[in-house]
Amino acid sequence: xxxxxxxxxxxxxxxxxxxxxxxxxxxxxxxxxxxxxxxxxxxxxxxxxxxxxxxxxxxxxxxxxxxxxxxxxxxxxxxxxxxxxxxxxxxxxxxxxxxxxxxxxxxxxxxxxxxxxxxxxxxxxxxxxxxxxxxxxxxxxxxxxxxxxxxxxxxxxxxxxxxxxxxxxxxxxxxxxxxxxxxxxxxxxxxxxxxxxxxxxxxxxxxxxxxxxxxxxxxxxxxxxxxxxxxxxxxxxxxxxxxxxxxxxxxxxxxxxxxx
Amino acid sequence: xxxxxxxxxxxxxxxxxxxxxxxxxxxxxxxxxxxxxxxxxxxxxxxxxxxxxxxxxxxxxxxxxxxxxxxxxxxxxxxxxxxxxxxxxxxxxxxxxxxxxxxxxxxxxxxxxxxxxxxxxxxxxxxxxxxxxxxxxxxxxxxxxxxxxxxxxxxxxxxxxxxxxxxxxxxxxxxxxxxxxxxxxxxxxxxxxxxxxxxxxxxxxxxxxxxxxxxxxxxxxxxxxxxxxxxxxxxxxxxxxxxxxxxxxxxxxxxxxxxxxxxxxxxxxxxxxxxxxxxxxxxxxxxxxxxxxxxxxxxxxxxxxxxxxxxxx
Numbered sequence: 084x085x086x087x088x089x090x091x092x093x094x095x096x097x098x099x100x101x102x103x104x105x106x107x108x109x110x111x112x113x114x115x116x117x118x119x120x121x122x123x124x125x126x127x128x129x130x131x132x133x134x135x136x137x138x139x140x141x142x143x144x145x146x147x148x149x150x151x152x153x154x155x156x157x158x159x160x161x162x163x164x165x166x167x168x169x170x171x172x173x174x175x176x177x178x179x180x181x182x183x184x185x186x187x188x189x190x191x192x193x194x195x196x197x198x199x200x201x202x203x204x205x206x207x208x209x210x211x212x213x214x215x216x217x218x219x220x221x222x223x224x225x226x227x228x229x230x231x232x233x234x235x236x237x238x239x240x241x242x243x244x245x246x247x248x249x250x251x252x253x254x255x256x257x258x259x260x261x262x263x264x265x266x267x268x269x270x271x272x273x274x275x276x277x278x279x280x281x282x283x284x285x286x287x288x289x290x291x292x293x294x295x296x297x298x299x300x301x302x303x304x305x306x307x308x309x310x311x312x313x314x315x316x317x318x319x320x321x322x323x324x325x326x327x328x329x330x331x332x333x334x335x336x337x338x339x340x341x342x343x
Numbered sequence: 344x345x346x347x348x349x350x351x352x353x354x355x356x357x358x359x360x361x362x363x364x365x366x367x368x369x370x371x372x373x374x375x376x377x378x379x380x381x382x383x384x385x386x387x388x389x390x391x392x393x394x395x396x397x398x399x400x401x402x403x404x405x406x407x408x409x410x411x412x413x414x415x416x417x418x419x420x421x422x423x424x425x426x427x428x429x430x431x432x433x434x435x436x437x438x439x440x441x442x443x444x445x446x447x448x449x450x451x452x453x454x455x456x457x458x459x460x461x462x463x464x465x466x467x468x469x470x471x472x473x474x475x476x477x478x479x480x481x482x483x484x485x486x487x488x489x490x491x492x493x494x495x496x497x498x499x500x501x502x503x504x505x506x507x508x509x510x511x512x513x514x515x516x517x518x519x520x521x522x523x524x525x526x527x528x529x530x531x532x533x534x535x536x537x538x539x540x541x542x543x544x545x546x547x548x549x550x551x552x553x554x555x556x557x558x559x560x561x562x563x564x565x566x567x568x569x570x571x572x573x574x575x576x577x578x579x580x581x582x583x584x585x586x587x588x589x590x591x592x593x594x595x596x597x598x599x600x601x602x603x604x605x606x607x608x609x610x611x612x613x614x615x616x617x618x619x620x621x622x623x624x625x626x627x628x629x630x631x632x633x634x635x636x637x638x639x640x641x642x643x644x645x646x647x648x649x650x651x652x653x654x655x656x
Contacts, residue, residue: 101528101529101530102526102528102529102609102634103528103529103577103579103582103609104525104526104579104580104581104582104609104610104611104612105526105611105612105613105634105637105638105640105641106579106580106612106641107579107580107609109528109529109576109577111529111576114574115574116574128368140364140365141364141365141366141367141368142368143367143368143577143600143601144368145574145575145577145601146574146575146576147576148574148576148577150576150577150578150579152364152579155638155641155642155645156641156642156645156646159638160634160635160638226601227368227369227370228367228370228575228577228599228600228601229370229575229599229601229602230370230478230479230599231366231369231370231371231372231479231481232369232370233370235575271370272479289369289370289479291469291481292469295369296366296369296371296470297369297370301368
């Protein structure tokens with residue numbers, strides 16, 4: 084049996100099955116945002132995917148739950164539930180791949196990050212300190228979702244937390260790196276947003292013809308690396324030509340604890 | 344092979360199939376035909392496999408020039424379709440010839456029409472689907488609605504024999520009052536008893552904020568116990584989110600994959616076509632069914648589609 088998770092209390096003793104209409108059901112493992120609980124989600128995701136259940140359409144993992152889509156004609160709901168119960172048990176011993184840390188180059192401030200100054204002012208820091216804090220952390224990718232290629236990241240320093248803009252911008256460019264409350268994230272595509280934009284990355288977070296289409300993956304980590312305006316353009320050109328190689332390193336214990 | 348030239352694109356005409364599955368874990372919405380029933384029927388009427396792509400036509404239809412002899416089938420909303428200025432019959436296969444013009448007039452009933460062609464509309468699939476997801480410019484024709492001058496292709500294979508005649512009871516009568524059956528949950532326990540009663544006992548009205556992503560309703564506010572936020576999780580089709588203002592939003596084909604608003608219930612998928620055809624100002628009422636009942640209804644529906652498919656074989 085695996086080592087018992089440290090913060091058992093945040094997980095339900097028994098996972099909850101919750102209805103999701105007539106073609107999907109939720110498995111909820113706990114009710115908090117926690118790395119260990121999130122690992123349980125990934126273990127179960129892996130176990131379900133490997134089991135290749137007949138009638139299973141797809142699984143949408145999230146912070147603390149999984150939404151299982153199924154084809155009612157191919158598998159009875161009660162049978163699916165029984166199979167999932169077995170898989171939940173099996174998943175406790177599932178081995179996850181060693182996570183990796185992906186370095187995301189970011190040009191901070193100026194035209195790339197129009198709100199860097201506002202984030203600094205709000206937190207009584209200098210813009211340089213905001214960049215140092217933002218690049219000093221290692222962020223866990225808890226889940227992907229919301230829009231194609233968007234990663235829900237955890238681990239931002241509370242010292243740079245900043246409320247959303249009072250009025251959202253109608254469009255921010257693809258690659259914008261922003262802060263909303265205590266969250267940080269990267270916009271994979273041009274989109275309206277109320278986030279405080281502090282920088283921009285030239286790398287492509289999502290490409291429909293790539294397999295998998297998203298650059299980032301749940302369970303891995305992200306580190307932001309500051310680059311100059313000049314480097315931004317060099318990287319952007321390489322990305323366009325398909326010759327840019329992402330920096331990826333295996334995760335260390337320090338990374339897993341947040342790196343700060 | 345080229346099959347249509349777009350003379351006028353209409354208000355919002357997109358290529359849709361059954362949707363893009365398997366990529367929600369990367370944040371990619373399912374998309375696909377809003378009225379899955381009309382979509383499947385338009386294919387079966389031509390002997391197409393039911394996953395073939397067709398045109399989803401919204402409110403104001405396009406004008407298409409036919410570029411080769413083939414057959415089409417039009418289902419869903421009645422948007423006054425014509426073939427060379429004569430009424431184009433709906434819910435049946437119709438032979439068309441090169442040089443013909445398919446056009447549309449005023450909206451009579453429903454919002455979305457589905458035009459299928461023998462072999463299906465052919466574009467290069469993106470992540471396993473031809474469905475258009477306009478917000479991220481994915482699938483379909485460069486991820487956008489049709490434009491004047493577009494030339495559409497079809498595959499030339501007819502998989503099966505076409506359905507000769509559709510039993511009349513298979514043609515929906517779109518009403519202006521919509522009873523939607525829901526399965527309560529996953530977060531019905533986030534609402535007060537009064538809130539659940541309001542949700543199930545009140546009349547709601549379709550607001551102007553209704554599109555392929557979701558349909559916002561107006562009416563009595565549904566009371567939360569404490570707040571409308573949850574730790575973000577997946578959003579099943581038909582999920583009814585209730586944000587802080589207490590007004591339900593039904594999440595549809597282009598819904599985001601995950602979200603952080605509480606979901607009081609999910610509309611059963613066989614009732615979503617009804618909503619796809621519902622117009623601004625029309626009335627919606629919810630009624631609860633059990634999970635077992637929803638399961639039975641879903642399988643009965645699939646069996647009825649199977650029977651229609653068998654007729655075509």
